[in-house]
Amino acid sequence: MSTTPILLTPGPLTTAEATRRAMMRDWGSRDPAFIALTAELRQRILTVANGEGTHAAVPLQGSGTFIVEAAIATLVGPADRLLVLVNGAYGERMVAIARRMGRAVEALRWPEDRAVEPGAVAEALRADPSITHVALVHCETTTGILNPLPAIAAAVAGEGRALLLDAMSSFGALEIDLSATPVTAVLASSNKCLEGVPGIGFALVRPEALERAAGASPSLSFDLHAQWKGFESDGQWRFTPPVQVVAALVEALRLLEAEGGPAARRRRYADNLATLLAGMRRLGFEPFLEEAVQAPIIATFRMPEGRPLAFRPFYDALAERGFLIYPGKLTRAETFRIGCIGALDRRDFERLLLAVAEVMAALEAA
Numbered sequence: 001m002s003t004t005p006i007l008l009t010p011g012p013l014t015t016a017e018a019t020r021r022a023m024m025r026d027w028g029s030r031d032p033a034f035i036a037l038t039a040e041l042r043q044r045i046l047t048v049a050n051g052e053g054t055h056a057a058v059p060l061q062g063s064g065t066f067i068v069e070a071a072i073a074t075l076v077g078p079a080d081r082l083l084v085l086v087n088g089a090y091g092e093r094m095v096a097i098a099r100r101m102g103r104a105v106e107a108l109r110w111p112e113d114r115a116v117e118p119g120a121v122a123e124a125l126r127a128d129p130s131i132t133h134v135a136l137v138h139c140e141t142t143t144g145i146l147n148p149l150p151a152i153a154a155a156v157a158g159e160g161r162a163l164l165l166d167a168m169s170s171f172g173a174l175e176i177d178l179s180a181t182p183v184t185a186v187l188a189s190s191n192k193c194l195e196g197v198p199g200i201g202f203a204l205v206r207p208e209a210l211e212r213a214a215g216a217s218p219s220l221s222f223d224l225h226a227q228w229k230g231f232e233s234d235g236q237w238r239f240t241p242p243v244q245v246v247a248a249l250v251e252a253l254r255l256l257e258a259e260g261g262p263a264a265r266r267r268r269y270a271d272n273l274a275t276l277l278a279g280m281r282r283l284g285f286e287p288f289l290e291e292a293v294q295a296p297i298i299a300t301f302r303m304p305e306g307r308p309l310a311f312r313p314f315y316d317a318l319a320e321r322g323f324l325i326y327p328g329k330l331t332r333a334e335t336f337r338i339g340c341i342g343a344l345d346r347r348d349f350e351r352l353l354l355a356v357a358e359v360m361a362a363l364e365a366a
């Protein structure tokens with residue numbers, strides 16, 4: 001494919017041309033101009049979540065998983081105990097990370113089509129005072145399900161524990177208000193709802209939690225306390241920063257502000273989702289989730305029943321028409337996923353639906 005495809009994935013995703021253009025120059029990583037860009041980046045990600053004055057922004061080179069690993073390694077100490085609330089693959093990944101880091105961890109699990117229940121969380125915490133930290137995935141990208149953040153955060157804070165929030169696929173679009181919601185650390189990355197390019201993860205962390213974590217991480221690179229101290233001392237990244245990715249992310253954050261902030265972005269994504277769900281239903285595809293728990297981020301569809309449609313030829317035929325969809329990540333049902341996020345609007349989804357109809361007719365005729 002020679003032209004840029006439309007990415008209907010959970011990231012990397014379709015970016016604005018201005019964001020890609022921001023990468024067309026070089027930066028000296030220790031030059032004042034880049035230090036100022038880094039300061040703008042740290043400021044802007046705090047603003048997105050209303051975290052000025054309460055949280056510190058700590059960007060880290062790498063993908064989203066890197067920042068989750070760094071946060072668990074740094075903030076969950078050797079004497080602490082982590083409870084992960086799991087209803088999908090990203091929750092399971094946090095359990096695996098904590099085990100690798102040698103941290104005490106356990107999981108409370110729900111089926112993939114059910115949201116985490118705040119009452120059950122409060123009960124589990126009351127039953128086990130040795131749990132110090134709770135980890136939650138805001139939008140479980142495995143299915144696209146939304147977990148009720150405000151109620152879970154209140155339950156965790158009510159029991160006096162710290163909450164680590166994987167907001168990878170929600171940050172920048174779904175509401176996260178750190179001035180009203182008690183969260184110790186929010187984790188996200190450059191290439192999902194912020195519509196930047198891949199290469200940066202970041203944490204917004206309460207400074208008290210960082211101070212308490214000095215020297216706790218068993219990893220030199222995945223040490224959020226040391227990374228934070230680096231930024232605080234001279235405004236610079238500890239190790240080589242992905243300079244073009246920083247420039248693209250700052251441009252993407254300016255575009256987010258110009259669009260009207262996370263609330264406006266959420267409305268655009270919700271419109272994308274509504275267009276997609278209505279059109280796919282007409283074509284015979286049932287969404288995996290009930291609408292009440294579906295976040296406007298990514299939708300999971302079942303393969304139509306009684307019709308021999310395999311994922312691979314379906315994928316290839318759509319790719320030929322310029323649309324890249326995403327495989328399912330479920331253990332049980334045969335599914336695929338279509339993202340609603342990225343620099344896309346309703347018209348892109350209307351064109352996608354025409355392509356899906358065309359592809360189905362061609363595959364059924366074959």
Ligand SMILES: *Cc1c(COP(=O)(O)O)cnc(C)c1O
Pocket residue numbers: 010011063064065066068090137139140141166167168169189
């Ligand atoms: C994408 C994602 C991750 C992992 O990010 P990578 O960039 O693939 O490492 C973690 N959690 C959630 C909820 C995600 O959507």
